[in-house]
Amino acid sequence: MAFFGLSRVSRRLLKSSVSVTPSSSSALLQSQHKSLSNPVTTHYTNPFTKCYPSWNDNYQVWSKGRELHQEKFFGVGWNYRLICGMSSSSSVLEGKPKKDDKEKSDGVVVKEASWIDLYLPEEVRGYAKLARLDKPIGTWLLAWPCMWSIALAADPGSLPSFKYMALFGCGALLLRGAGCTINDLLDQDIDTKVDRTKLRPIASGLLTPFQGIGFLGLQLLLGLGILLQLNNYSRVLGASSLLLVFSYPLMKRFTFWPQAFLGLTINWGALLGWTAVKGSIAPSIVLPLYLSGVCWTLVYDTIYAHQDKEDDVKVGVKSTALRFGDNTKLWLTGFGTASIGFLALSGFSADLGWQYYASLAAASGQLGWQIGTADLSSGADCSRKFVSNKWFGAIIFSGVVLGRSFQ
Numbered sequence: 001m002a003f004f005g006l007s008r009v010s011r012r013l014l015k016s017s018v019s020v021t022p023s024s025s026s027a028l029l030q031s032q033h034k035s036l037s038n039p040v041t042t043h044y045t046n047p048f049t050k051c052y053p054s055w056n057d058n059y060q061v062w063s064k065g066r067e068l069h070q071e072k073f074f075g076v077g078w079n080y081r082l083i084c085g086m087s088s089s090s091s092v093l094e095g096k097p098k099k100d101d102k103e104k105s106d107g108v109v110v111k112e113a114s115w116i117d118l119y120l121p122e123e124v125r126g127y128a129k130l131a132r133l134d135k136p137i138g139t140w141l142l143a144w145p146c147m148w149s150i151a152l153a154a155d156p157g158s159l160p161s162f163k164y165m166a167l168f169g170c171g172a173l174l175l176r177g178a179g180c181t182i183n184d185l186l187d188q189d190i191d192t193k194v195d196r197t198k199l200r201p202i203a204s205g206l207l208t209p210f211q212g213i214g215f216l217g218l219q220l221l222l223g224l225g226i227l228l229q230l231n232n233y234s235r236v237l238g239a240s241s242l243l244l245v246f247s248y249p250l251m252k253r254f255t256f257w258p259q260a261f262l263g264l265t266i267n268w269g270a271l272l273g274w275t276a277v278k279g280s281i282a283p284s285i286v287l288p289l290y291l292s293g294v295c296w297t298l299v300y301d302t303i304y305a306h307q308d309k310e311d312d313v314k315v316g317v318k319s320t321a322l323r324f325g326d327n328t329k330l331w332l333t334g335f336g337t338a339s340i341g342f343l344a345l346s347g348f349s350a351d352l353g354w355q356y357y358a359s360l361a362a363a364s365g366q367l368g369w370q371i372g373t374a375d376l377s378s379g380a381d382c383s384r385k386f387v388s389n390k391w392f393g394a395i396i397f398s399g400v401v402l403g404r405s406f407q
Contacts, residue, residue: 114134115134116128116129116133116134126201126206126207126211127201127207127211127215129200129201129206130177130180130181130184130200130201130202130207130212130215131176131177131180131181131215131219132176132177132180133177137386137387137389137390138176138179138180139172139173139176140389140390140393141266141297141300141389141390141393142172142175142176142266142269143168143169143172143173143269143393144390144393144394144396144397145266145267145268145269145270145273145289145290145293145393146168146169146171146172146269146270146272146273147160147165147168147273147393147397148270148273148289148393148396148397148400149269149270149271149272149273149274149286149289150164150165150168150273150274150276150277151397151400151401151404152273152274152285152286152289152346152350152352152400152404153273153274153276153277153278154277154401154404156351156404156407157404157405157406157407158404158405159401159405160401160404161277164273164276164277167226167229167230167276168269168272168273168276170226171223171226171227172269174219174222174223174226175219175223175245177219178216178219178220178223178245179245179248179265181212181215181216181219182216182245182246182249183248183249184200184201184202184203184212185202185209185212185213185216186249186250187203187249188202188203188209190315190317191203192204193311193314193315194308194311194312194315195311196307196308196311196379227239230276231275231276231279233275233279233280233281234272234275234276234279237271237272237275237281238268238272241265241268241272244261244264244265244268245265247261248261248262248265252312252317252318252319253317253318254318255318256318256319256320256322256323257318257320257323258318258319258320259297259298259301259302259305259319259320260294260297260298260320262297262301263293263294263295263296263297263298263301264294266293266297267290267293267294267296267297268290270286270289270290270292270293271286271287271290274286282349284349285346285349285350286346288342288343288345288346288349289342289343289346291338291342292338292339292340292341292342292343292346293339295335295336295338295339295342296335296336296339296367296389296392298320298332298335299332299335299336299339299367299370299371300370300385300386300389301320301386302319302320302321302324302328302331302332303332303370303371303374303376303382303385303386304382304383304386305319305320305321305322306321306328306376306377306379306382307379307382307383308321309321309322321376328376329371329372329374329376332371333371336364336367336368336371339367340360340363340364340367343360343363343396344357344360347360347399347400347403350404351407352399352400352403352404352407353402353403353404353406353407354403355399355402355403355406356399356400356402356403356404357399357403358399359395359396359398359399359400359402359403360396360399362395362399363392363395363396363399366388366391366392366395367392370385370388370389370392373385
């Protein structure tokens with residue numbers, strides 16, 4: 001009787017609309033306690049997938065490596081969990097979860113399924129998530145300064161080297177993944193206390209630290225293979241960036257300016273791209289380009305950091321979002337203006353055509369839109385503005401290519 005009673009309750013909860021009021025949840029909880037003296041797990045199986053609703057008072061719940069952003073279904077007592085990417089969508093129940101599907105209803109939050117959950121073998125999903133392969137924006141932000149620099153290094157009237165763009169694109173993917181792995185290894189104690197990060201593979205226990213270190217070694221080895229295809233000057237310059245890569249995740253513990261250290265790290269390609277093509281460095285061109293990237297990073301990563309400012313205060317870590325506070329948009333306007341100014345100086349030193357300055361005007365508009373419309377109290381809007389920076393990078397790159405091609 002207890003089994004059939006729980007089955008009826010679970011089927012009712014899995015209908016397309018989930019609605020639970022405090023009174024109804026209390027009545028349901030009382031009825032369950034009459035028939036259940038111990039927690040019981042009921043499994044539902046269909047021909048395509050397995051989804052596991054369960055009663056569990058353990059906050060960390062995992063099913064075959066699939067993540068769930070967990071919320072308490074009832075105010076106190078037992079927690080109702082929806083595991084394995086389940087939502088009220090019938091397509092999920094039929095074994096075809098919607099990509100990027102997220103449900104919120106009276107405290108029930110289902111983590112959105114990514115292409116990693118849908119298409120990759122179970123054995124590699126944790127590693128793919130550790131490298132953030134389902135969140136390519138970080139790779140774009142690392143790659144764009146490299147592409148700017150490579151395009152600047154092209155001869156007048158010529159397109160940028162596709163060979164170096166391909167090498168640096170692969171390098172950006174690997175180095176970004178390595179940086180995320182290092183970050184998760186060093187921050188696993190912090191990640192468990194922050195809502196946005198507590199289900200990351202190492203923090204949640206999906207992967208062990210030893211597995212993370214092994215994966216880091218593989219990423220660095222592949223990155224070394226790319227670095228060895230460059231000239232000696234670039235090899236030394238590229239290897240020197242590892243000091244920043246390994247130290248950046250620690251900065252939030254000591255300074256309110258970790259975003260500045262991120263800028264120094266993630267924009268290293270602005271120096272490296274030019275040297276890979278030319279075999280030497282041109283300070284009047286690449287140093288302003290590098291500084292523009294640092295200022296740009298301070299804009300987008302401060303907006304991003306506003307998602308976590310409340311958790312950061314509780315955990316005791318620092319950020320420019322906390323440092324700037326209510327004056328954030330004033331600071332961001334200053335850094336955005338400096339970024340455009342350094343870009344203009346770099347283009348002037350490289351003798352780029354008018355097309356480049358037209359792109360700077362468009363990029364200024366995009367950056368101004370980000371800063372002006374960002375709702376710093378909304379995590380979702382901060383995330384959207386952060387992701388939009390891939391278009392800022394694309395605008396600058398197109399301007400450099402056109403400005404160099406029509407010289």
